[in-house]
Amino acid sequence: MAYSSSMAKRALALEYKRLQEQMVEGFTVDLIDENNLFEWAVGIFGPPDTLYEGGYFKATMKFPNDYPYSPPTLCFQTKVWHPNVYTSGTLCISILHPPTDNTNSGELPCERWNPAQTVRTILLSVISLLNEPNTSSPANVEAALMYRRWLETKGEDKEYEEIIRQQALESSEEARRHGIIVPRTREEYIKNPQEPEEDELDDSFFYDAYNQDLMDEDEDDDEEEDDDEDEENEEFEEAQQQLLEQEEPEEQEASKDKEQLTELKESLETLDVALNAEDNRTQELKNAQNTEDTLRYTCQQMRKWKRMKTI
Numbered sequence: 001m002a003y004s005s006s007m008a009k010r011a012l013a014l015e016y017k018r019l020q021e022q023m024v025e026g027f028t029v030d031l032i033d034e035n036n037l038f039e040w041a042v043g044i045f046g047p048p049d050t051l052y053e054g055g056y057f058k059a060t061m062k063f064p065n066d067y068p069y070s071p072p073t074l075c076f077q078t079k080v081w082h083p084n085v086y087t088s089g090t091l092c093i094s095i096l097h098p099p100t101d102n103t104n105s106g107e108l109p110c111e112r113w114n115p116a117q118t119v120r121t122i123l124l125s126v127i128s129l130l131n132e133p134n135t136s137s138p139a140n141v142e143a144a145l146m147y148r149r150w151l152e153t154k155g156e157d158k159e160y161e162e163i164i165r166q167q168a169l170e171s172s173e174e175a176r177r178h179g180i181i182v183p184r185t186r187e188e189y190i191k192n193p194q195e196p197e198e199d200e201l202d203d204s205f206f207y208d209a210y211n212q213d214l215m216d217e218d219e220d221d222d223e224e225e226d227d228d229e230d231e232e233n234e235e236f237e238e239a240q241q242q243l244l245e246q247e248e249p250e251e252q253e254a255s256k257d258k259e260q261l262t263e264l265k266e267s268l269e270t271l272d273v274a275l276n277a278e279d280n281r282t283q284e285l286k287n288a289q290n291t292e293d294t295l296r297y298t299c300q301q302m303r304k305w306k307r308m309k310t311i
Contacts, residue, residue, distance in 0.1 A: 007264070007271070008067040012037040014260055015119050025183075025190045027123045029061075038063045042074070042123065046168050048186050050131040051161055055168030056175035056182050059091075061119070071096045071113035074126065078171050081163045083133040083144035092139035095125050 016037065019029050028043040040061040046052030058077040064070040074096065076089040084092045094111040138144035146160035155161065175182050183189040 005065040007268075008063065008065055009037050010260070011068055011264065012063060014257070016040075018257075019119065024120055024124070026127045029119065029123075032060070038065075038067075040119070043180070044123065044127060044130075045183055045189065046171075047127055047131060048184060048189050051164040052130050052168050054182055054184050055171045056180060057171055059089075061122075068115040068117070071098060071117070072119075072122070074122070078174075079167055081140070081143050081160075081167060082130065083135050083138040083140055083147050084129055085143075086139045090139075091126065092137075093125060093129055094134075095122060 016029065016031070026045055026047065030041045030043075031037065032039045032041050040063075042059045042061055044057045044059060046055030046057065056078070057080055059074050060077060061072050061074050063072040074091040074093075076085060076091065080089065086092065094107050095113060095117060097107065097112045099109060099112045099114065133144070133147055135144040135148060143160070146157075146163075149157040150160040172182050
């Protein structure tokens with residue numbers, strides 16, 4: 001539905017904006033096409049002190065038109081040998097499975113997708129899954145068997161380890177060729193070297209600019225002195241306003257986010273009402289159809305009875 005697509009765009013735009021402003025350690029996100037919010041390019045850094053340390057694994061996330069009601073998909077573009085990654089690169093993880101009542105799936109309802117999940121929670125779950133695979137229902141059976149042998153022999157069977165470290169090394173070299181710095185220590189990983197350091201401006205920036213304007217004035221021009229003073233006051237007030245806006249960016253963003261979330265909640269409630277109304281209408285149509293079928297059958301029986309009576 002167009003309405004759902006519009007709501008999905010709003011939700012994705014809000015999430016993308018937050019991740020760009022407040023990057024989380026362990027991954028990067030970007031739009032493949034600036035005009036398409038439904039496909040994201042993701043870069044996942046291999047966690048330190050794991051087999052994936054030093055790796056940089058690229059992936060694509062695709063979002064459905066009814067997001068966040070339905071989960072996105074994640075497919076690795078970089079080769080990843082993992083029990084929960086198909087050979088095609090598609091990731092198999094409970095958090096991306098639609099909710100269902102199928103008790104044979106082996107997954108609890110709380111482990112599956114729900115609209116409260118976000119891109120951030122998904123990618124953090126993926127990073128955790130890298131080092132702690134789920135081998136009970138593997139997507140790559142061969143990788144799962146290798147992983148179990150590696151665990152059971154306490155690392156003596158190195159087939160699984162060697163494949164992972166080689167892939168991490170190759171992905172690291174590719175990242176280096178593209179100018180991407182891959183964190184290797186916990187400190188670097190938490191700091192997130194991909195996040196640019198903010199160039200914070202202190203009060204002196206605005207006051208220096210203000211003083212420079214004063215020095216540039218023509219002190220000999222007495223006729224324009226009053227006008228210059230008014231202009232200086234406006235510049236000073238503008239500088240003060242910029243300082244206030246810079247001191248409270250988080251509070252302003254929180255207020256905007258709250259308003260957007262309120263609008264999103266209202267949209268969800270409206271959609272629920274519309275869906276309930278549609279369900280009621282569908283049931284009414286079914287009841288009418290059943291009534292029509294019953295009347296038709298009754299008429300047919302009456303015709304048969306009349307013919308038999310005539311005979």
